[in-house]
Amino acid sequence: MIKKTIENFSLAQISASGQCFRMDEEADGSFRIIAGDKLLTARQEGKEVEFDCSEDAFEGFWRNYFDLDEDYGKFIAAVDKNDAFLANAVKKGSGIRILKQDLWEMIVSFLISQQNNITRIKRCINNISEKYGEEMTAENGMKYYAFPMPEAMADLPEDALMECNLGYRSKYVVRTSKLVASGDFKLDELPKLGYEEARERLLGLYGVGKKVAECICLFSLHHIDAFPIDTHIKQVLDREYAGSFPLERYAGFAGVMQQYIFFNELEK
DNA sequence: CGCCAGGGGAGCT
């Protein structure tokens, strides 16, 4: 068990901010997160956070995953005080972090996300994990399913994942799995690229457009200047900003602001 | 039953 005191950190807000589809609150108030093939249980009282894992696992994985070495106070302090809408959104979501999630998992998750709602996205991801992911056993004996590897879905017929409730998105995931499993699309090259290059590379995948590419850049490659505009964000921009957000003011970390706004909109 | 919206994208002009 690892105990830390952490500023600007909220498991509940991170979970509700819709960037991780495998993070849920349990009946006892703890949170369970599955990241790739790893499982973590964590709980929080105020700034005191308990991570149910070894020191090695915390230092070697979860510290980075939760972006704990970043000072979010500086992002919060940068908010325009004359922007009452954003100031309120940041106040409500000041514990949000931009997670550093697995690249393959984010590609598939946001392929599934299009024209879909968060409840069903989560169910879709659970479905493919149970059917095509490896069964794992946590240290406490709990069984869970790792996120499916590309190889596990690469040889399926294009409509096979309709069984998992993916609908017409099945072919996007199967084709992309084939491309990655065959080595024609090399995942490990992407973290070396800058934002623009990574984004262009991702846009080459079938089913990945501008918005999905930007989500992958933000939530996996940690290009926090990425500012994906989805239907919710567009509604906010039209309603609160006459259609255009002051991106230049938040250059370099606009994606963090995007996440505060998105959270605020979901909580509305 | 129809209609609409949900963290859009492909294909074409």
Next chain:
DNA sequence: AGCTCCCCTGGC
């Protein structure tokens, strides 16, 4: 850049 079409599911 903008338009049409695609075409799954859940809620109302």
